[in-house]
Amino acid sequence: MIRFDHQVIGQWIKPRSRILDLGCGDGQLMKYLQQQYHVSGYGVEIEIERVTSAIGNGINVIQRDLESGLSGFAEQSFDTVILSQTLQAMRKTEFLLSDMLRVGREGIVTFPNFGYWKNRWQVINGMMPKSEDMPYEWHNTPNIHLCTLQDFEDLCRRLNIQVIERHVITNGKTVYLAPNLLGSLAMYRVTKFAS
Amino acid sequence: MSSLGNVQPQRISFAEPLGLSSGAVLPEYELVYETYGELNQDKSNAVLICHALSGNHHVAGVYQGDPKSAGWWDNMVGPGKPIDTNHFFVIGVNNLGGCHGSTGPSSINPNTKQPYGASFPFVTVEDWVVTQARLADHLGIQCFAAVMGGSLGGMQALQWSISFPERLKHALVIASAPKLSAQNIGFNEVARQAITTDPHFYGGDFYQHQVVPHRGLRLARMLGHITYLSDDAMMEKFGRDFITSTPKFSLDVEFEIESYLRYQGDKFADYFDANTYLIMTKALDYFDPAQKTNNRLDLALSKVRCRFLVLSFTSDWRFSPARSEEIVEALMKNQLPVSYAQIESSQGHDSFLMENKHYFSVVKAYMNNVLKDIV
Numbered sequence: 001m002i003r004f005d006h007q008v009i010g011q012w013i014k015p016r017s018r019i020l021d022l023g024c025g026d027g028q029l030m031k032y033l034q035q036q037y038h039v040s041g042y043g044v045e046i047e048i049e050r051v052t053s054a055i056g057n058g059i060n061v062i063q064r065d066l067e068s069g070l071s072g073f074a075e076q077s078f079d080t081v082i083l084s085q086t087l088q089a090m091r092k093t094e095f096l097l098s099d100m101l102r103v104g105r106e107g108i109v110t111f112p113n114f115g116y117w118k119n120r121w122q123v124i125n126g127m128m129p130k131s132e133d134m135p136y137e138w139h140n141t142p143n144i145h146l147c148t149l150q151d152f153e154d155l156c157r158r159l160n161i162q163v164i165e166r167h168v169i170t171n172g173k174t175v176y177l178a179p180n181l182l183g184s185l186a187m188y189r190v191t192k193f194a195s
Numbered sequence: 196m197s198s199l200g201n202v203q204p205q206r207i208s209f210a211e212p213l214g215l216s217s218g219a220v221l222p223e224y225e226l227v228y229e230t231y232g233e234l235n236q237d238k239s240n241a242v243l244i245c246h247a248l249s250g251n252h253h254v255a256g257v258y259q260g261d262p263k264s265a266g267w268w269d270n271m272v273g274p275g276k277p278i279d280t281n282h283f284f285v286i287g288v289n290n291l292g293g294c295h296g297s298t299g300p301s302s303i304n305p306n307t308k309q310p311y312g313a314s315f316p317f318v319t320v321e322d323w324v325v326t327q328a329r330l331a332d333h334l335g336i337q338c339f340a341a342v343m344g345g346s347l348g349g350m351q352a353l354q355w356s357i358s359f360p361e362r363l364k365h366a367l368v369i370a371s372a373p374k375l376s377a378q379n380i381g382f383n384e385v386a387r388q389a390i391t392t393d394p395h396f397y398g399g400d401f402y403q404h405q406v407v408p409h410r411g412l413r414l415a416r417m418l419g420h421i422t423y424l425s426d427d428a429m430m431e432k433f434g435r436d437f438i439t440s441t442p443k444f445s446l447d448v449e450f451e452i453e454s455y456l457r458y459q460g461d462k463f464a465d466y467f468d469a470n471t472y473l474i475m476t477k478a479l480d481y482f483d484p485a486q487k488t489n490n491r492l493d494l495a496l497s498k499v500r501c502r503f504l505v506l507s508f509t510s511d512w513r514f515s516p517a518r519s520e521e522i523v524e525a526l527m528k529n530q531l532p533v534s535y536a537q538i539e540s541s542q543g544h545d546s547f548l549m550e551n552k553h554y555f556s557v558v559k560a561y562m563n564n565v566l567k568d569i570v
Contacts, residue, residue, distance in 0.1 A: 056560040
């Protein structure tokens with residue numbers, strides 16, 4: 001069973017295109033895109049056990065810390081650079097978003113929506129939120145830069161990034177109504193505004 | 196403990212002259228090699244293992260009656276090991292110029308009936324790769340499933356992908372570099388000077404004098420050992436421990452590290468040929484595939500067809516991770532398939548020879564993919 005967010009990403013990329021998947025984990029997404037859409041490219045992952053799993057999944061994976069940016073990746077050398085549920089764990093958010101669109105023509109960014117009503121409800125009740133897309137406790141979460149749809153779109157405007165498409169998901173289903181309130185996972189297809 | 200059991204070296208003679216990078220020609224030569232596992236019907240499961248500076252063809256297994264004779268990469272190669280001889284036909288070969296059976300400076304020159312000594316030509320990584328390809332021809336192997344090696348061995352794997360892009364499907368380049376740094380060449384030069392200034396060196400023709408430049412070779416190895424380990428690993432292993440309980444205020448061996456280095460140096464000087472050491476270090480120094488492409492490694496790799504696994508070790512300062520990353524970046528510029536991992540290890544350059552959970556898991560996972568490409 002292919003994850004719904006991975007299927008959405010599959011629909012956003014061109015078959016046989018060049019993909020860079022940042023924070024690729026065990027490589028499931030790249031594996032799916034390779035098998036289904038015959039893409040090529042690399043995953044990037046910092047954690048050695050996930051790097052090993054990704055190699056086991058038959059993808060090309062480069063071990064490196066994304067906080068140090070994407071130096072070594074040539075300008076516009078990928079059709080799409082994917083940052084799947086990794087943005088919220090990065091320190092240098094702006095730097096990484098800009099660097100993504102330096103090496104890729106398009107970017108796909110997905111992240112848990114902090115504005116999801118369940119999260120808001122838990123905060124109102126005096127607790128740090130946990131949800132299907134943010135399963136961690138406050139003391140062990142890798143997520144340091146949580147944001148809402150609105151926050152992310154504000155940042156895009158500021159960084160001169162154009163949102164091509166947006167897709168919002170809750171429990172594997174597309175959310176159409178009041179996405180900043182009812183959406184658990186935000187997915188954006190972005191590119192750089194022509195300057 | 197070796198799981199491969201008893202192995203035997205084999206020998207092959209080549210009568211076809213070999214033109215070398217230096218311009219010299221070797222009219223004939225021999226190579227010794229070992230093989231482990233079975234070559235499959237279509238001869239597609241062969242893995243060539245290239246050795247580093249002081250290595251040889253005895254990669255794994257033991258010699259009959261000598262349980263201590265395990266090969267230098269016995270932890271990596273064998274049944275059920277990362278390079279699994281249940282699936283792969285593994286070849287280890289002593290490089291030309293070596294001192295473990297292949298033709299080298301200590302071999303008898305058929306023309307003079309004397310050891311080659313100083314007259315043995317310099318050989319390069321490119322030359323070795325040509326001789327290895329000739330060995331593959333002899334064994335009927337048109338295309339290797341993988342060519343791999345650590346350090347100088349990794350350079351050979353990289354050169355294979357350039358010299359014979361159609362003859363390998365995968366290259367595993369471990370703790371290696373696309374060329375040596377000035378500092379690295381400097382270390383090699385000190386080692387060479389230690390040998391060539393030994394009064395027993397006789398300009399390389401010491402064989403006729405029934406001596407060996409033992410002291411020089413020993414010094415060279417001691418220096419090498421320091422650079423292959425990390426500061427941390429040395430401190431951890433030896434610390435500042437005295438052999439005797441108190442300082443003796445003498446130049447005798449006092450610290451553990453002194454004792455270790457002298458022991459390693461002596462052991463090495465007892466079996467390794469001084470001229471081979473000189474030739475191997477020069478081969479390291481000369482290796483620079485990007486030299487012909489205006490120092491652009493990406494251009495040097497533009498005809499490469501195989502997939503790559505590149506590995507480095509965090510504490511390796513002789514072949515640092517940054518040097519491996521140069522190879523990775525040049526491959527990525529060519530949009531070639533490559534995976535890269537920087538393995539956490541405190542053992543310095545020697546890490547590539549040591550058992551390490553993450554290191555071995557990565558190699559095993561990668562070799563599974565190599566296997567899938569065969570069947």
